[in-house]
Amino acid sequence: MFTFNKQDFGDFTFGAATAAYQIEGGQTEGQGMSIWDSFAATGRNVAGQETGEIACDHYNRWPEDLDLLKEAGFDAYRFSFAWPRILPQGTGAINQAGLDFYDRLIDGMLERNLKPFATLYHWDLPSTLQDKGGWLNRDIANWLADYAELVYQKFGDRLAKIATINEPWCVSFLSHYLGVHAPGYRDLRATARAMHHVLLAHGTTIERLRSLGAKDLGIVLNLEFAKGATESDEDKAAADLWDSIYNKWFLGGVFKQNYPQNVMDVLEPYMPDNYQDDMPTIGTKLDWLGINYYTRSHMKHDASVPNFQISSVPGPLEKTDLGWEIYPQGLTELLKRVAKDYTDLPLYVTENGLADAELYDDQLRVKYYDQHYKAALQAKQEGVDLRGYFAWSLLDNYEWAEGYDKRFGMVHVDYETQKRTPKSSYRAFQKLLKD
Numbered sequence: 249m250f251t252f253n254k255q256d257f258g259d260f261t262f263g264a265a266t267a268a269y270q271i272e273g274g275q276t277e278g279q280g281m282s283i284w285d286s287f288a289a290t291g292r293n294v295a296g297q298e299t300g301e302i303a304c305d306h307y308n309r310w311p312e313d314l315d316l317l318k319e320a321g322f323d324a325y326r327f328s329f330a331w332p333r334i335l336p337q338g339t340g341a342i343n344q345a346g347l348d349f350y351d352r353l354i355d356g357m358l359e360r361n362l363k364p365f366a367t368l369y370h371w372d373l374p375s376t377l378q379d380k381g382g383w384l385n386r387d388i389a390n391w392l393a394d395y396a397e398l399v400y401q402k403f404g405d406r407l408a409k410i411a412t413i414n415e416p417w418c419v420s421f422l423s424h425y426l427g428v429h430a431p432g433y434r435d436l437r438a439t440a441r442a443m444h445h446v447l448l449a450h451g452t453t454i455e456r457l458r459s460l461g462a463k464d465l466g467i468v469l470n471l472e473f474a475k476g477a478t479e480s481d482e483d484k485a486a487a488d489l490w491d492s493i494y495n496k497w498f499l500g501g502v503f504k505q506n507y508p509q510n511v512m513d514v515l516e517p518y519m520p521d522n523y524q525d526d527m528p529t530i531g532t533k534l535d536w537l538g539i540n541y542y543t544r545s546h547m548k549h550d551a552s553v554p555n556f557q558i559s560s561v562p563g564p565l566e567k568t569d570l571g572w573e574i575y576p577q578g579l580t581e582l583l584k585r586v587a588k589d590y591t592d593l594p595l596y597v598t599e600n601g602l603a604d605a606e607l608y609d610d611q612l613r614v615k616y617y618d619q620h621y622k623a624a625l626q627a628k629q630e631g632v633d634l635r636g637y638f639a640w641s642l643l644d645n646y647e648w649a650e651g652y653d654k655r656f657g658m659v660h661v662d663y664e665t666q667k668r669t670p671k672s673s674y675r676a677f678q679k680l681l682k683d
Contacts, residue, residue: 250676250679252622254680262322262677263322265642266643269330271304281375284300284430293430305666306643310353316642317360320677320681324364329399342398373430412465412466418470420446444520465536469498471586478548486548536593537591537595540600545573579597598638613658639658644660658677659671
């Protein structure tokens with residue numbers, strides 16, 4: 249069980265998080281294709297050639313899943329809308345069945361006294377928009393804003409918080425430079441444009457929603473603690489470059505309207521013309537910031553690597569089933585850094601968790617949450633305006649390029665029968681939140 253008390257956090261939101269493509273399935277009733285459907289179907293991109301076609305069948309089993317949230321004592325649920333479920337072509341014709349599903353889902357949250365924390369974009373770009381260039385096309389800023397306007401008009405009065413985009417680093421660098429996620433590019437020009445356009449789309453969407461009177465608007469950034477593999481100046485510079493790619497680019501764009509020079513040294517020749525003119529839009533004022541945190545990286549200078557000339561080495565601490573080093577102190581330091589150097593906005597830990605191979609008695613996950621909650625509490629006690637924490641994830645689910653092998657859930661899912669079985673970590677939250 250946990251070694252801290254709910255009361256230690258005062259007025260605080262305790263929640264759990266999921267994402268549409270990872271759990272919903274239900275690719276019927278008018279839903280369009282997304283870039284993850286084709287990326288997975290290619291056969292070489294995802295472990296086991298697995299897809300999100302069924303996933304956790306949340307599309308049909310959502311009442312049971314919301315009951316799990318309520319029975320654990322959580323008071324908020326962070327979920328995402330599937331863009332192609334609502335607009336199968338990305339723009340234009342609306343899929344009424346998709347709107348009806350989210351009507352039922354949101355009403356179900358409210359009936360269970362769960363605050364709906366909504367994410368507009370969690371990586372499932374409609375394939376028809378990828379055909380037009382996806383994140384390489386500047387028009388995506390208005391495509392996202394138009395979609396957001398529809399969502400806000402239909403559901404905005406029932407949502408506690410709205411985030412534009414989840415993890416823009418993954419949307420852009422991981423997916424367009426490293427090629428690990430859809431659409432699987434490995435191209436500098438694509439990377440530069442995606443890294444800029446993802447923030448332009450965010451800012452344009454915030455401006456559009458503001459014009460409609462929307463409040464409680466934010467973005468969710470994934471941040472990673474970076475450390476030099478050694479104390480050499482070269483390795484320290486490598487860590488700073490990784491920090492700039494992963495953290496400073498997005499924090500700096502949103503809150504300081506500028507990009508770090510050490511990244512621009514590589515990307516500037518490939519940036520969109522007059523990109524500087526977009527910075528005021530990118531820096532449009534927010535109401536809150538979400539931070540996803542999982543691990544730290546140990547970086548070294550590596551002249552054999554093109555362009556950025558850095559690579560990572562394993563750290564010395566305990567690892568998750570994905571090989572990610574467990575470093576709770578990184579959460580404390582990043583929260584304090586964001587509050588000190590970038591913004592005084594309310595902060596939320598919008599994702600935190602680990603992959604653990606233990607199917608039911610997941611004591612490593614209990615330990616992980618215990619350590620990271622206490623790391624978050626330390627930041628709060630040191631003056632950070634931290635308002636909430638969302639555990640990733642409620643359910644074992646489709647873990648993107650890892651398929652169904654890596655399990656992040658507090659609830660075990662048998663993918664053959666779709667039976668849900670609470671794990672020890674779920675019971676730990678239940679004791680914490682309901683006792």
